[in-house]
Amino acid sequence: xxxxxxxxxxxxxxxxxxxxxxxxxxxxxxxxxxxxxxxxxxxxxxxxxxxxxxxxxxxxxxxxxxxxxxxxxxxxxxxxxxxxxxxxxxxxxxxxxxxxxxxxxxxxxxxxxxxxxxxxxxxxxxxxxxxxxxxxxxxxxxxxxxxxxxxxxxxxxxxxxxxxxxxxxxxxxxxxxxxxxxxxxxxxxxxxxxxxxxxxxxxxxxxxxxxxxxxxxxxxxxxxxxxxxxxxxxxxxxxxxxxxxxxxxxxxxxxxxxxxxxxxxxxxxxxxxxxxxxxxxxxxxxxxxxxxxxxxxxxxxxxxxxxxxxxxxxxxxxxxxxxxxxxxxxxxxxxxxxxxxxxxxxxxxxxxxxxxxxxxxxxxxxxxxxxxxxxxxxxxxxxxxxxxxxxxxxxxxxxxxxxxxxxxxxxxxxxxxxxxxxxxxxxxxxxxxxxxxxxxxxxxxxxxxxxxxxxxxxxxxxxxxxxxxxxxxxxxxxxxxxxxxxxxxxxxxxxxxxxxxxxxxxxxxxxxxxxxxxxxxxxxxxxxxxxxxxxxxxxxxxxxxxxxxxxxxxxxxxxxxxxxxxxxxxxxxxxxxxxxxxxxxxxxxxxxxxx
Amino acid sequence: xxxxxxxxxxxxxxxxxxxxxxxxxxxxxxxxxxxxxxxxxxxxxxxxxxxxxxxxxxxxxxxxxxxxxxxxxxxxxxxxxxxxxxxxxxxxxxxxxxxxxxxxxxxxxxxxxxxxxxxxxxxxxxxxxxxxxxxxxxxx
Numbered sequence: 001x002x003x004x005x006x007x008x009x010x011x012x013x014x015x016x017x018x019x020x021x022x023x024x025x026x027x028x029x030x031x032x033x034x035x036x037x038x039x040x041x042x043x044x045x046x047x048x049x050x051x052x053x054x055x056x057x058x059x060x061x062x063x064x065x066x067x068x069x070x071x072x073x074x075x076x077x078x079x080x081x082x083x084x085x086x087x088x089x090x091x092x093x094x095x096x097x098x099x100x101x102x103x104x105x106x107x108x109x110x111x112x113x114x115x116x117x118x119x120x121x122x123x124x125x126x127x128x129x130x131x132x133x134x135x136x137x138x139x140x141x142x143x144x145x146x147x148x149x150x151x152x153x154x155x156x157x158x159x160x161x162x163x164x165x166x167x168x169x170x171x172x173x174x175x176x177x178x179x180x181x182x183x184x185x186x187x188x189x190x191x192x193x194x195x196x197x198x199x200x201x202x203x204x205x206x207x208x209x210x211x212x213x214x215x216x217x218x219x220x221x222x223x224x225x226x227x228x229x230x231x232x233x234x235x236x237x238x239x240x241x242x243x244x245x246x247x248x249x250x251x252x253x254x255x256x257x258x259x260x261x262x263x264x265x266x267x268x269x270x271x272x273x274x275x276x277x278x279x280x281x282x283x284x285x286x287x288x289x290x291x292x293x294x295x296x297x298x299x300x301x302x303x304x305x306x307x308x309x310x311x312x313x314x315x316x317x318x319x320x321x322x323x324x325x326x327x328x329x330x331x332x333x334x335x336x337x338x339x340x341x342x343x344x345x346x347x348x349x350x351x352x353x354x355x356x357x358x359x360x361x362x363x364x365x366x367x368x369x370x371x372x373x374x375x376x377x378x379x380x381x382x383x384x385x386x387x388x389x390x391x392x393x394x395x396x397x398x399x400x401x402x403x404x405x406x407x408x409x410x411x412x413x414x415x416x417x418x419x420x421x422x423x424x425x426x427x428x429x430x431x432x433x434x435x436x437x438x439x440x441x442x443x444x445x446x447x448x449x450x451x452x453x454x455x456x457x458x459x460x461x462x463x464x465x466x467x468x469x470x471x472x473x474x475x476x477x478x479x480x481x482x483x484x485x486x487x488x489x490x491x492x493x494x495x496x497x498x499x500x501x502x503x504x505x506x507x508x509x510x511x512x513x514x515x516x517x518x519x520x521x522x523x524x525x526x527x528x529x530x531x532x533x534x535x536x537x538x539x540x541x542x543x544x545x546x547x548x549x550x551x552x553x554x555x556x557x558x559x560x561x562x563x564x565x566x567x568x569x570x571x572x573x574x575x576x577x578x579x580x581x582x583x584x585x586x587x588x589x590x591x592x593x594x595x
Numbered sequence: 596x597x598x599x600x601x602x603x604x605x606x607x608x609x610x611x612x613x614x615x616x617x618x619x620x621x622x623x624x625x626x627x628x629x630x631x632x633x634x635x636x637x638x639x640x641x642x643x644x645x646x647x648x649x650x651x652x653x654x655x656x657x658x659x660x661x662x663x664x665x666x667x668x669x670x671x672x673x674x675x676x677x678x679x680x681x682x683x684x685x686x687x688x689x690x691x692x693x694x695x696x697x698x699x700x701x702x703x704x705x706x707x708x709x710x711x712x713x714x715x716x717x718x719x720x721x722x723x724x725x726x727x728x729x730x731x732x733x734x735x
Binding site: 013031057060062064065066067068071072073074130168169170173175176177179221222223224228236238243244247462463465468469470507508509575578579582584585588592 | 599620623624625626627628630631634637639641642643645646648649650651652653655656657658661672673674675677679681687688690691692693694707712720
């Protein structure tokens, strides 16, 4: 009996041991055979990890004193995880109401059937503001509270918002809206697949602002937890512009375009000593937060930033360059005499003054003061084509300034030996006809007269912030077309010229130098007689220039003359500038300097 | 009986080892999950910071500040109303100096050593494979 019981125990023990050994053998077998290995590899491939690309936060853009011009804000994609949707009616009602969506569209989305691998997630709305998301989250909690307080019947599903998913992302934001939008450009954040920058600083500095994406492997297995790599945000930029000056200039240009009946207006304010652009106001402008309205505001041919993107024949403001060249070359002196007979024949064509009048004996000061085409034509032809065009090239005419903004245009300068250059060009170019420049090009060229003969390369970015360090951009000398003596002589001439004319450009308490311009507009039938480009360029204080202002009103209708529509703008601009830049009146400033 | 006893002893020892292993594994897994959660929280905080900076910028926008100034009774000043005074040592308004926080340095990717993640079976199997490729004494 005893041995029978013992045998049974032995039998059970051996059976269980055999069973355990079989399990062990199977464990080894499935890991060793091919199909087992393949299954393991496939599982690893699908479920071990995924590769993510982390895009850094786009760098911000500030004005020179730290005001934010462009940054990033949070928005959400609201969607439905169909696996967890149990009450599509309530979801439809709340989503349509809170997100202000079409009821039928949302209903169709909420009632979408869940099919694993094929239909798991449905996006409902994109770029949803955080406050709307907060409302939805609160609603979901309210429904949960309500359900927990009630006694449910068997099988009853309480009203709920299960299945709602919120996927946050950062999008570009421009807190100042239209302010400085022409020079900032915009980032097409709504284009999920191919968002990219357009125009201005955003496009030019995209490589720095965007940063470097980092690819990394995310392991689902917590055993293999990797520390997520640190991804530095894109570089941020500090611009040279002053937000307050920019705002004032935009206000002035908008008012003056309206009051003069002009098609458009541009005001550029430079620091001639450094080339820093303190303001660049043009029309029209868009709010880059709604960049998709671009085509409603800008026609096909309208450049985004006229100050750098639109060339035009500047007219008499160009005489500053001609006179600077002639003085520097020694062709004339300020008191060189010229007898203006009212007409100058050259290259088979007659050149007349703006009023078709003859002004008699004039000094070079008089020629500039009265803006005599005849006199300037004589100067350039006396100088000779070689030296004249050498100086124009030295001033940067016909070339881009290479300012750090996307969208800069240039019109090539025709010179002798070019197929489209004629003898008459030597005369007409002297008073700004037959050549074309952008406002920034000419402002930059003339800045040499305000800065001891040196042109500082114009730039819009003052410093770059990268990885915790702020690196300043060093101003560079683009060229030195004239000597300091020439620059001082011409500044004095143009200051006296304004004073003697009692110009509307004058600013009480401040001595400024400047020149008006009324440029005719070419057409297929010759120059238009009733429309012009009215310009003014000026700088001050004359003895120590802190600013250079270039104004252009395109096709004003109240008057065609730059002295009437553009010169007063200069006065208004400078009145604001001297306050915003803390520039005391000349008398006070000189007293303070002498202490 | 002796053999049964020895067998049971082996079983108990194996159970103890397995228990210790499971305990350590559980700790490792929970720390790993915590790391993953913290990474998500870090990303959320970064977005929140960016959004708050944007909100602050909106509150300080030029148009809004002008409106607030007007409501408080401020008016734009004219040059003739400005009084200038010399302040010794004042160099004028300076360009902003901004220095965002430094990004943390990248340490080694894997924070858990392989010996903590390898199972006993993986260790045993790897050892077997190693012995197969490099047998002790002599060439195969």
